[in-house]
Amino acid sequence: MITVAAIHTVFQKEALFTAIAEQYDIGLPLTSRFVSNGLNDTYDVVTDQGRYVLRIYKKHWRSEAEIRYELDLLLYLQSGGIPLSSPLARKDGELITYIASSEGTRYAVLFTYAEGIAIANAKTSVHYGRAAAQLHLAADGFVSSHERFQLDSVHLLNEPLKHLLPKLQHRPDDIRFVQEAAVRLKDRMNRLTLSDNDWGACHGDLHGWNVFHDEKVDGSLTHFDFDCCGAGWRAYDLSVYLWNLVHVRHDPEKFGDECWDAFLSAYVAERPLSQADLDAIPLFVAVRQLWLLGLHTGNSAVWGAWQDDGYFDGKLKFLKLWMEAYDL
Incomplete structure (x- = not known):
């Protein structure tokens, strides 16, 4: 027998929620489900008092400090009337539960459940924009310790x-392309200024799958998953929705999208953008693509090293075509 350290523990969900329920006023757990082994582990639980x-x-x-920043932002936005999946305090008032695991202490937070389904069409994109x-307006005054x-x-x-880059060692031409692309994109980013471009607290992952709309109540939305939040350029926050709509397409003549047009028109009607911010959105679509490549390869030890040549072919093809189409 050998002993090998674990880098990621998946907890037995029934035992997990028996322990969690003792810490919160959520009633008796009835059913639980391990939903996702993503950037974090996500569980869905139904109790005799509701769903969480x-x-x-x-x-x-x-x-822990980064998590507390996220929770501060959520509570701040909630106090400003933004509908979102909010953190719930334990019986002792604490928002974070510490869980011992083989890889060390893990942090857990219980959230209210977001009802509805994901954004699906131009009509719901208007509501999302x-x-x-409104989210950006509410976040303008946010600060955290x-x-x-x-x-x-x-x-x-x-x-x-x-x-x-270490995952591209067998693709030297792509290493050169990625390095050169990053230099160009970084140079463009560093030219952005606080006088011309909007900077503030961002959701960080506004791709349309982190908000649910209630079909029964037209225009009713609930935001969730602020795990990628932080202070940043608001043009980046908006670009994520466009990126999600177009990054699987390899035809630069078809990069336009009616959902994006509806989203952006609704956004600027509520909160006008400078021309500098509008011009920066295509830049950040390319930045987002490189970020995604790093995210996938950086988590391969837990998610699996499925980033093969076919994966790199597709992801880098889009990046090249997008940068050419928008002269980046």
Whole structure:
């Protein structure tokens, strides 16, 4: 027999919620489900009092201070009337539960459940654009005493490349392309200024799958999953929705999208953008693509190293075509 350290523990969900229920006023757990082994572990639980979502942050993904920044932002936005999946306090008033695991202490937070389904069409994109504008308006005055990364060139480009480039050692032409692309994108980002471009607290992952709309109540939306939040350029926050709509397409003549047009029109009607911010959105679509490549390769030890040549072919093809189409 040998002993090998674990880098990620998956907890037995029934035992997990028996222990969690003792810490919160949520009633008796009836059913539970392990929903996702994603950036964090997500569980869905139904009790005799309602339905909740438990997030257990992965070890080395977010520090306690970074998590507390996220929770501060959520409570601040909630106090400003933004509909979102909010953190629930334990019986002792604490928001974070500490869980012992083989890889060390893990942090868990219980959230209210977001009802509805994901954004699906131009009509719901209008509601989403308006809601994103209201979110940014509400977040304008936010400050936190807890430190967290910023959505800047270090976080969005430098750090992802540390994970990506080693996975491209057998593709030297792509290494050169990625390095050159990162230099160009970073230079463009560093030209953005606080006088011309909007900077503030961002959701960080506004791709349309982190908001649910209630079909029974037209225009009713609930935001969730602020795990990628932080202070950053608001043009980046908006670009994520466009990126999600177009990044699987390899035809630059078809990069336009009616959902994006509806989203952006609704956003600027609620919260006008400078021309500099509008011009920066295509830049951040490319930045987001590089960030994604780093995210996938950086988590391969837990998610699996499925980033094969076919994966790189597709992801890098889009990046090249997008940068050419928008002269980046």
